[in-house]
Amino acid sequence: NLENIGWAKPGRECLYNIYIMEEIHTILSAGAGGSTKLVIPGKRHGKIERIFNFKYPTEYIDRFEEILARKKGVEDFYERCAAQTLCKP
Numbered sequence: 001n002l003e004n005i006g007w008a009k010p011g012r013e014c015l016y017n018i019y020i021m022e023e024i025h026t027i028l029s030a031g032a033g034g035s036t037k038l039v040i041p042g043k044r045h046g047k048i049e050r051i052f053n054f055k056y057p058t059e060y061i062d063r064f065e066e067i068l069a070r071k072k073g074v075e076d077f078y079e080r081c082a083a084q085t086l087c088k089p
Contacts, residue, residue, distance in 0.1 A: 023037070023039065023048060024039060025039060026038050026039050028074070029053065030053075031053065031060075032053055032054060032055060032056065032057050032059075032060040033053060033054075033055040034052075034053040035050060035051070035052050035053070036050065036051040036052075036071075036074065037049075037050050038050070038051070038073075038074065038077045040081055049073070049077055051070050051071065051073050051074065052070075053067055053070075054067065
């Protein structure tokens with residue numbers, strides 16, 4: 001639906017805002033303070049996994065290896081989803 005996404009000219013609605021509000025699409029984020037949202041494909045209002053980056057630049061830089069390990073979770077997420085999708089009849 002188009003509720004709570006702000007005003008837009010007819011025919012110019014922002015899909016990104018709709019996806020965010022409905023939580024039906026994966027959003028990948030990079031950089032300090034970013035939040036990645038992983039949505040299982042094909043599932044409306046299904047399971048959502050989130051991966052957060054550190055907010056402050058010094059923390060982001062000092063703990064970058066930890067962030068890379070978290071981002072590995074994105075790859076793992078899609079491997080699990082692909083395995084589930086490919087195994088269905």
